[in-house]
Amino acid sequence: MGSTRILIVDDELIMRESLRGWLERDGYAVAAAPSGEEALDMLKKTRFDILLVDIKMEGISGLEVLKQVKEGDPDVAVVMITAFGSISTAIEAMKNGAYDYLLKPFDPNALGVLIEKIVERQAQNRENFYLKEQFRERNRFESMIGQSKPMQAVFEIICDIAPTDSTILITGETGTGKGLAAKAIHTHSPRCEGPFVVVNCGAIPEHLMESELFGHQKGAFTDAKETKKGRLELAHGGTLFLDEIGEISMRMQIDMLRVLEDHVFYRVGGTQPIEADFRVISATNRDLKAAIKNTTFREDLYYRLNVITFKMPSLRERKEDIPLLADHFLLRFAEETNKAIDGISRAAIDEMMLYDWPGNVRELENAIERAVVIGKQRKIPSEDLPFYCAQHFSAPENDSLREIEKAHILRILNENLWNITRSAKILEIDRTTLHSKINRYDIRKPD
Amino acid sequence: MIDSGQYRIAIAPIGIIDPSLTDSIERQVRRIFGYNTDVVPLLDQLDFALNDERQQYYSTMILEKLAAAPSDQALKVLGITSVDLFIPILTHVYGEAQIGGKACIISICRLSEGISSADSGQRLHDRAVKEALHELGHTFKLRHCPERGCIMHYCRSIQDVDRKSDQLCRHCRILLADELKRLETERRG
Numbered sequence: 340m341g342s343t344r345i346l347i348v349d350d351e352l353i354m355r356e357s358l359r360g361w362l363e364r365d366g367y368a369v370a371a372a373p374s375g376e377e378a379l380d381m382l383k384k385t386r387f388d389i390l391l392v393d394i395k396m397e398g399i400s401g402l403e404v405l406k407q408v409k410e411g412d413p414d415v416a417v418v419m420i421t422a423f424g425s426i427s428t429a430i431e432a433m434k435n436g437a438y439d440y441l442l443k444p445f446d447p448n449a450l451g452v453l454i455e456k457i458v459e460r461q462a463q464n465r466e467n468f469y470l471k472e473q474f475r476e477r478n479r480f481e482s483m484i485g486q487s488k489p490m491q492a493v494f495e496i497i498c499d500i501a502p503t504d505s506t507i508l509i510t511g512e513t514g515t516g517k518g519l520a521a522k523a524i525h526t527h528s529p530r531c532e533g534p535f536v537v538v539n540c541g542a543i544p545e546h547l548m549e550s551e552l553f554g555h556q557k558g559a560f561t562d563a564k565e566t567k568k569g570r571l572e573l574a575h576g577g578t579l580f581l582d583e584i585g586e587i588s589m590r591m592q593i594d595m596l597r598v599l600e601d602h603v604f605y606r607v608g609g610t611q612p613i614e615a616d617f618r619v620i621s622a623t624n625r626d627l628k629a630a631i632k633n634t635t636f637r638e639d640l641y642y643r644l645n646v647i648t649f650k651m652p653s654l655r656e657r658k659e660d661i662p663l664l665a666d667h668f669l670l671r672f673a674e675e676t677n678k679a680i681d682g683i684s685r686a687a688i689d690e691m692m693l694y695d696w697p698g699n700v701r702e703l704e705n706a707i708e709r710a711v712v713i714g715k716q717r718k719i720p721s722e723d724l725p726f727y728c729a730q731h732f733s734a735p736e737n738d739s740l741r742e743i744e745k746a747h748i749l750r751i752l753n754e755n756l757w758n759i760t761r762s763a764k765i766l767e768i769d770r771t772t773l774h775s776k777i778n779r780y781d782i783r784k785p786d
Numbered sequence: 787m788i789d790s791g792q793y794r795i796a797i798a799p800i801g802i803i804d805p806s807l808t809d810s811i812e813r814q815v816r817r818i819f820g821y822n823t824d825v826v827p828l829l830d831q832l833d834f835a836l837n838d839e840r841q842q843y844y845s846t847m848i849l850e851k852l853a854a855a856p857s858d859q860a861l862k863v864l865g866i867t868s869v870d871l872f873i874p875i876l877t878h879v880y881g882e883a884q885i886g887g888k889a890c891i892i893s894i895c896r897l898s899e900g901i902s903s904a905d906s907g908q909r910l911h912d913r914a915v916k917e918a919l920h921e922l923g924h925t926f927k928l929r930h931c932p933e934r935g936c937i938m939h940y941c942r943s944i945q946d947v948d949r950k951s952d953q954l955c956r957h958c959r960i961l962l963a964d965e966l967k968r969l970e971t972e973r974r975g
Contacts, residue, residue, distance in 0.1 A: 357846060357873035364885060365940065366929040420875075447876045448942045 343458050344386065347371040348378040348404060349393040349420065354443075358391065361447070362454070375399025379407055386613045389457055390417045391441075394428050402432055409436040410557065412566055414464070416457045420445075465534050465573050483519050484667050485660040489652035493520065496649045501527035506599070508584075508644045509622040511651030514701030517622035518582055520651055525578040530618055533577025536570050540591075541583035548591055550607050559608020571604055574617035584644065585625030585636065592637045599643050619644070654696040654703060661691050664700060668707035669719065680711055682718040690721045745780040748773070757784050793973065795821045795922070796860035798828040798852060800867040807894075808866065810911050811918045814952060818919055818937075819926070820966065821861060828855040832869060845871040845882040845891055853889040861969070862925045864918055865891035880947075881917050883924035890921035899944045913947050923958070926965045931958050 345367050349355045355371040362369045370387070372378035376399050378392070390408060394401035405417050416438040421429040429440035439453060483494070500507060501524045509517040518537065525535045543551050550559075554569030571579065581587075587595065598604050599619060603612050621644045630636035654661065665683055673680045683691075687710075696702050710723040748766065755761045763773040776782075795815055799808055812823040835847040848871075852863045871879050871893040880897065883890035897913040919937045931938035934946075936955035941947045954962060 351874075353874045358875045360846070360882075360885075361873065361876065364883070364924060364930060444872070444875055444877050447879060450876065451940055451942055 342366055342368050343388045343454075343461075344368045344370070345389045345391065345454070346378060346381065346387040347391045348375065348396070348401070349391075350374060350396045351393075354393070354420075361450070365451070365454070367454070375401065375404040378404055382408065382411070383610050384612065386412070386611055387415060388461060389454065390415060392417055392419055393443075394419050394421045394432065394440075402428065402435065405432055405435055405437055414461070414568065416461065418453065418457075462576075465575070483516060483523055484664050485657060486663060487652075487657035487660045489657045490660060493649065493651065497523050497527065500524060500647050502529065503647075504528075504618050506618070506644055506646040507620045508627075508646075508648040509620065509651060510627075510648065511622075511624060512653045512699055513624045514699030515651035515653055516700050517624075517651050518580065521578070521580045521582075521620040521622060524620060525580075525618075528578065528618065530577050533617075534574055535578050535580065536574040536617075537580045537582060538570050539582045541586035545588050545591075548587070549594070552591075553594075553604050553606050554609075554613075555607035556609045559606070563608065566606070569604075569606060571598060571617070572606075572613055572615050575615040577617055579617045579619050581619065581621035581644075583623060584621040585623040585627055585630060589635070589637070592640050596637065596640045596643060599640075654699045658692055661696075661703065662688055664703055665691060665707055668704050669711065672708050672711040676711055678711060678714065680714050680717060680719060684718045684720050687719050687721040687724055690724055690726075694726050741780070744776070745782060748776055748780065749782050752777075752782070753785070793821060793861040793969075794859050795819060795823045796826045796828065796857045796863045797823055798826055798855075798857075798863055798865045800827070800829050800832060800848075800865055801869070803866050803868065803894075807911055807914055810915050811864070811866070814915045814919060815864070815922060818954065819922065819962070824860070826857060826860070828852060828857060828863065829865070832867065837872070840872060842870045842872040842878065843867070844873065845879055845893075846873055848891055849882060849884055849887075849889045852891065853884065853887065860888075862922060863889045864922055865889065866914070866918070867891065867893050868895055869893060870895040880941075881921040883921040885924050885929075886927040887925055890925050892917040892921055897944070897947075909948070912952070913944070916947055916950060916952055919952060923954070923962070926962055928954075928958055928961055928965075931955060933957070 345362055347355050347358050347369065349358070349371070350373055352373070355373065359369045359371050370381065370385070372381055375396055378390070379399065390404070392401040392404050401419055405419065408415055408417055413436070417436070419429050419432045419437045419440040420443055421440055422443050426442070429437075432440060438457060441450065441453070483490070485491070485493075497520060507521075507524065509520055511517050522535055525531060538552060540548070550563075550567070550569065552569050552571055554567050554572055555563045557563055557566045602616060603614050605612060627636050627641050631638045631641055662683075665688070669680065669683060691703070698705070706725050707719070709725055710719045714723055748762075751762045751765055755765070759770055759773055763770045766773065768776075797808055797812055797815070808825050812825065815821070815823050829848070829851060832843050832848060834851070835843040835845070837844055848865060848867075852865050855863070857863055871882065871891065873879055873882065878896060879893070881890065881892035892914065894910065894914050897917065898910050901909045916937060923938050928938050930940040933939060933955040934949065935951045935953070936958055937950060937952060938954065938958050939946070939950050941950065
C-alpha cells in the first residue's frame with residue numbers, strides 16, 4: 340500500500356535534513372524543497388498529502404505557498420512551521436486554510452501526533468465520501484447467499500483469489516451479484532481496510548466519465564468550480580470496482596489501459612501526475628470476446644482486465660437457492676417496513692421455483708420487497724408476486740372471476756399444446772376437473 | 787548466536803555510564819540481534835556537537851563521528867550518553883539512528899523522568915535497554931511499528947516507553963530475520 344507523501348519546505352538545509360530523517364524513520368515518503376518556488380515546481384510534478392512549510396523564507400513566502408497549494412488541491416494538509424516571534428502570521432495562515440502550525444523547534448511527540456492525526460483524517464475523508472455514496476445507493480445485496488453447487492464454487496474462487504493482488508474480471512447476467520462478489524473479494528483481501536470504490540461505467544454519461552474517474556482541477560472546464568478528486572484517486576489503498584466495463588467508450592478504454600499499466604494519471608486540466616495504489620476488479624454482462632471481434636472493445640484492455648476470471652451463475656442455474664434467498668429478503672424487508680409478515684406460502688414458493696428470473700437475484704429481491712410492501716397476510720401469497728400478476732392476470736381488471744379463470748385455462752392449454760395431463764398438473768387440478776371446466780367455459784382447441 | 791564471523795555490535799559509552807547499564811544493554815542486544823557485543827569507548831567527549839545557544843548536543847553530528855570511528859569488527863555501533871540530545875527541528879530526542887546505517891545513539895538524560903529515587907535503578911535500566919534496542923533496530927532497517935507492545939513502536943511519551951515490552955513483535959522479528967539473512971549473504975560474498 341502506498342505511503343503518505345510529505346514535502347518539507349524550508350530554506351535551512353539543517354532543518355530540512357533533520358526533519359526528513361525523523362519522518363523517514365516513520366516510514367513516510369519524504370521530499371524537501373529549499374524555497375517556495377522549488378516547492379511549487381515540485382508540486383506540479385508530484386502530489387503530496389502533507390506539506391510542512393516554513394513561514395519565513397526568501398522569495399515566495401510560506402503564506403504564498405499555502406495559498407497556491409490550497410487553490411490547486413484543497414485536500415492537501417499544510418502545516419506551517421514558525422519561530423516563536425511570528426505566531427500572529429501562523430494564525431493568519433490558519434485562517435487561510437493551514438491545518439495547523441508548529442513552533443520551531445517542536446516537541447518530537449507533538450510532531451508524531453500531528454502527522455498521525457492528519458494521515459488518519461485524510462484516510463477517513465476518503466472513506467466517508469464512499470460511506471455516504473454507499474448509504475445513498477444502499478447495497479442491494481447485503482451478503483452473498485447460496486448453498487447450491489455453483490455458488491459454493493464461487494465462494495471457493497473468492498477465497499482463493501481474495502488474498503492475491505491480481506486483476507479480476509467477473510462475468511454473468513445482470514442481477515447475479517457481480518458487485519457483491521467484488522465486494523466480498525475486497526472484504527477478504529489485505530486491502531479490506533482501504534476504500535471499495537465503485538465506478539458504474541454504464542451509468543455515467545460519456546462526457547462526465549473522464550472527470551469522474553480522473554478528477555479535475557479547478558477551472559479545467561466551465562463547471563469545474565472546485566478541484567475534485569476522481570474515483571481512481573479515492574481508491575488509493577483499496578479496490579477499484581469497474582462495473583459494466585463493457586460499456587466504456589473506445590477513448591476511455593485507451594485511458595484505462597494506461598492507468599492499469601502504471602497506476603499513474605492526471606486530473607482533467609492537471610499537470611501533476613497522480614499515483615494511486617489500487618486493485619482492479621471489473622464486471623460485465625457482455626460477451627467481451629464478441630465485442631473484441633466487433634472492434635468495440637480493445638483486446639489489450641481485455642487481457643489486462645482478465646488476469647483471473649469467473650462467472651456468476653444465473654438464478655436459473657441455482658434454483659435450489661431461491662427459498663433461502665427469498666427468506667433472507669423477506670426478513671430484511673419485514674424488519675425495515677415493520678410488518679408482521681413471517682413467511683412465504685407454499686404456493687408462492689412453487690411459483691418462484693417455476694419462474695425463469697431473467698433479472699436474477701435482483702429481480703427476486705425486488706419481487707419480495709414489493710410483496711412485503713403490499714402484503715396483508717402473515718405469509719406471502721402467490722398473488723402478491725409481481726410475475727404472478729403478469730402471468731395470471733393479464734385480463735382487464737373489470738373481468739369477472741369466471742372470465743379470468745377461462746382465459747387462464749385457455750392460456751395454459753395452448754402453452755402445453757392441449758396436453759391435458761400436463762396442463763392439469765400446472766393448474767393443480769385433476770384431469771376430470773379440467774375437462775369439466777373446458778366444457779363449462781366452452782373452451783375450444785384452436786384449429 | 788549468529789555465526790557472524792568477525793562481525794560484532796559495538797557498545798560505545800560516551801563519558802561516565804554505569805557499567806551495570808552497559809551490561810544490561812549488551813545482554814539484551816545479544817538476545818534480540820544475535821550478534822556478540824563489545825564495549826568500546828569510541829568517543830571520549832562530545833564538545834564538537836554542543837550547541838551553545840541550546841546547551842544541548844546535536845545527535846546527527848555525533849552519529850557521523852560514531853560511524854566513522856575506527857571499529858573494524860563492528861557491524862553496528864550504539865553510543866550511550868548522559869547528555870541531552872537534539873536535532874535542529876525538535877526540542878530534544880531520546881535517541882537517533884541511521885536507518886539501515888552503522889550508527890545509533892541513545893541519551894539517558896531524560897529517561898529518569900517520573901521515576902522516584904527509590905526505584906530509579908531498575909526502571910532507568912529498563913527504559914535505556916528499550917531505547918537502545920529500538921535505535922539499533924533502525925540500523926537494521928526496521929521502521930516504527932504500530933504494535934504497541936513492540937520494541938519498534940514509536941513512543942509519544944515516557945509512559946509509552948514503560949508500557950511497551952522489550953520484545954519485537956512477530957512482524958518485526960520476520961523483517962529483522964530477513965535483514966540478518968541479507969547481511970550474512972553479503973558477508974559471505
